[in-house]
Amino acid sequence: PGIVCTNLNIAPGQRVAVKGDVLPGAKSFAINLGKSPDVLLLHFNARFDAHGDVKTIVCNSKNKGQWGKELRETNFPFQEGTTAEVLFTHDKKEVIITLPGNHQVKFPNETGLENIEFVCIDGDLNFRSLSLV
Numbered sequence: 001p002g003i004v005c006t007n008l009n010i011a012p013g014q015r016v017a018v019k020g021d022v023l024p025g026a027k028s029f030a031i032n033l034g035k036s037p038d039v040l041l042l043h044f045n046a047r048f049d050a051h052g053d054v055k056t057i058v059c060n061s062k063n064k065g066q067w068g069k070e071l072r073e074t075n076f077p078f079q080e081g082t083t084a085e086v087l088f089t090h091d092k093k094e095v096i097i098t099l100p101g102n103h104q105v106k107f108p109n110e111t112g113l114e115n116i117e118f119v120c121i122d123g124d125l126n127f128r129s130l131s132l133v
């Protein structure tokens with residue numbers, strides 16, 4: 001895996017900003033938020049060309065290691081070789097994802113997680129920062 005942040009205590013309503021550099025030739029990157037690798041409020045997977053998807057955002061949750069139901073978004077405001085920032089806000093009901101260009105995607109909170117303790121970045125995104133904004 002890439003960068004892992006643990007022992008966080010991000011409460012509902014707080015806005016998390018994840019910034020990173022999308023690698024040239026990027027195929028796929030993921031930003032995972034939740035309690036642990038097996039309990040994810042949100043797996044946010046930007047697929048430039050991966051698993052048969054082209055320029056598609058795939059969101060999913062994970063509970064006790066089991067994937068939930070995918071949500072796909074074809075508004076794909078990421079470009080290889082540029083810096084990207086994605087904002088996440090959550091409550092008991094849903095996660096609201098603000099993409100570059102301020103398009104928003106809503107994903108149901110299937111895990112019922114209150115606080116986010118774990119964030120990890122995987123794939124073709126070089127982590128720059130995680131901040132509360």
Ligand SMILES: CCCO[C@@H]1O[C@H](CO)[C@@H](O[C@@H]2O[C@H](CO)[C@H](O)[C@H](OCc3cn(Cc4cccc(C#CCN)c4)nn3)[C@H]2O)[C@H](O)[C@H]1NC(C)=O
Nearest residue numbers: 026027028029030043045051058059060067070122123124
């Ligand atoms: C049509 C019948 C079949 O349906 C397909 O079935 C696949 C398997 O279930 C799903 O794919 C899974 O989808 C899941 C979300 O739901 C997950 O993304 C999971 O990946 C976990 C995972 C994370 N990481 C780390 C990492 C992350 C990002 C970048 C890199 C890199 C790199 C260097 N370039 C590495 N590695 N694996 C993926 O495999 C497809 O969406 C799904 N497709 C559809 C249309 O339904």
